Amino acid sequence: MSKEGHHPAPLSPVEQRVAALEAVLTERGLVPEGFIEEISRRYESEIGPMNGAKVVARAWADPGYKQRLLGDGTAAIAELGFGGAEGDHMVVVENTAAVHNVIVCTLCSCYPWPVLGLPPAWYKDPPYRARMVREPRVLLAEMGCRLPGEVEIRVWDSSAEVRYLVLPQRPPGTEGMTQTQLAELVTRDSMIGVARL
Amino acid sequence: MDGIHDLGGMQGFGPVAHSPAEPAFVYRWEAVARALMLVVAGAVEVSGGEFRHSIERMDPGHYLTSSYYEHWLTAAATLAVEHGLVTGAELEQRAGGRFPLSGPVLAPAVADAGPDVEKARFGVGDRVRVREWHPPGHTRCPAYVRGKCGVVVRLDGTYSVPDVEAHAAARRREPTYSVRFGAADLWHDGQVGVSVHVDLWDSYLEAS
Numbered sequence: 589m590s591k592e593g594h595h596p597a598p599l600s601p602v603e604q605r606v607a608a609l610e611a612v613l614t615e616r617g618l619v620p621e622g623f624i625e626e627i628s629r630r631y632e633s634e635i636g637p638m639n640g641a642k643v644v645a646r647a648w649a650d651p652g653y654k655q656r657l658l659g660d661g662t663a664a665i666a667e668l669g670f671g672g673a674e675g676d677h678m679v680v681v682e683n684t685a686a687v688h689n690v691i692v693c694t695l696c697s698c699y700p701w702p703v704l705g706l707p708p709a710w711y712k713d714p715p716y717r718a719r720m721v722r723e724p725r726v727l728l729a730e731m732g733c734r735l736p737g738e739v740e741i742r743v744w745d746s747s748a749e750v751r752y753l754v755l756p757q758r759p760p761g762t763e764g765m766t767q768t769q770l771a772e773l774v775t776r777d778s779m780i781g782v783a784r785l
Numbered sequence: 786m787d788g789i790h791d792l793g794g795m796q797g798f799g800p801v802a803h804s805p806a807e808p809a810f811v812y813r814w815e816a817v818a819r820a821l822m823l824v825v826a827g828a829v830e831v832s833g834g835e836f837r838h839s840i841e842r843m844d845p846g847h848y849l850t851s852s853y854y855e856h857w858l859t860a861a862a863t864l865a866v867e868h869g870l871v872t873g874a875e876l877e878q879r880a881g882g883r884f885p886l887s888g889p890v891l892a893p894a895v896a897d898a899g900p901d902v903e904k905a906r907f908g909v910g911d912r913v914r915v916r917e918w919h920p921p922g923h924t925r926c927p928a929y930v931r932g933k934c935g936v937v938v939r940l941d942g943t944y945s946v947p948d949v950e951a952h953a954a955a956r957r958r959e960p961t962y963s964v965r966f967g968a969a970d971l972w973h974d975g976q977v978g979v980s981v982h983v984d985l986w987d988s989y990l991e992a993s
Contacts, residue, residue: 602814602858604880605876606817606818606821607879608879608880608881609821609861609862609876610817611879612879613825613828613871616870618827618828619820619824624817624820627819627820628809628820631810631819632809677941677942679939694792694793694794694929695837697853706809708806709807709811709852709853710802710804713801713802713853714795714849715799715801716801717792718793718795719801721793721929721981722793722794722968723976724968724979727801730800739978740978741978742980743968743980745981747926747927748925748941748944748985749941749944749984750941777805
């Protein structure tokens with residue numbers, strides 16, 4: 589950031605293009621006052637993997653909830669107050685000792701916003717999208733998730749309207765924990781399926 | 786279209802630049818680009834399919850060398866120009882330089898969306914084959930499963946077909962299915978214990 593009395597840093601070419609489009613659309617009266625700030629605030633503070641972590645912790649602690657979650661993900665997630673765009677049709681896939689699930693969107697960037705927030709850059713970049721459907725065992729190991737050969741891998745390419753959430757396995761030694769404590773153990777990566785807990 | 790966005794299975798990409806956590810927007814311009822796309826979509830009633838296709842039509846070199854929100858910016862500007870909100874010359878003048886837009890739509894407009902399909906042709910456990918075709922417009926059928934056989938594992942209800950939505954004001958609804966493919970059937974590389982599930986609209990499939 590520039591200090592007072594200094595010239596601001598020159599805009600990069602992409603910033604110049606963003607500024608150009610913003611200026612023209614604003615002149616046309618199409619950008620509501622405060623709209624850009626509202627977009628930033630909504631995605632920076634209201635949605636994120638902390639929401640998915642609450643869903644996972646509840647499923648670990650409450651077998652009835654887990655059953656509902658695996659049967660109708662959208663409705664069970666709505667019980668905790670989460671839903672909306674890119675979360676209207678949720679399917680939750682469960683990791684077990686024998687099965688590992690991982691989600692990807694090869695065509696674009698589909699991702700369950702209400703429970704995980706906006707996707708990280710690497711999820712949207714070509715290497716992940718190209719490789720996760722072709723060599724998931726190799727790529728998962730490269731990303732630090734080394735699975736024994738006998739563990740079955742199920743890749744879910746979210747190419748239509750369903751959005752997926754991975755239900756990770758509950759780690760051992762967590763029997764006495766509260767749901768709040770359990771939620772703190774749940775990482776974004778474990779709910780995408782690129783890590784196990 | 787057989788575009789650069791259809792990345793599933795492509796080789797030659799290096800490691801994933803993984804980070805355990807990152808802010809929603811690294812730079813402020815990313816949030817602005819996101820907001821401007823929503824502004825354009827609201828002003829000219831852009832469908833999800835048309836939005837996706839406006840990114841898919843980017844020059845392949847530009848697509849691969851620009852970030853996700855530069856894709857959104859390019860889509861917003863392209864759709865704003867195509868729908869007559871602004872002109873390309875105006876944008877370049879304001880930006881003080883080039884303002885690359887996406888290429889033209891190659892597919893003809895869909896003249897007849899056809900009737901909705903309410904009844905699912907396939908059930909869980911049915912073996913299906915993905916049609917082998919190369920539509921010039923938007924589709925959500927990834928190239929890596931075309932012509933391949935798989936098994937239906939889930940029915941998800943009926944949804945608007947993006948292939949129609951991107952190229953017509955009319956809509957056609959069809960059932961969608963989650964179809965399981967054995968990785969070895971897709972890649973012929975002997976992988977064991979790996980399956981890939983792709984969610985596909987009814988008209989993408991035929992009985993196998």
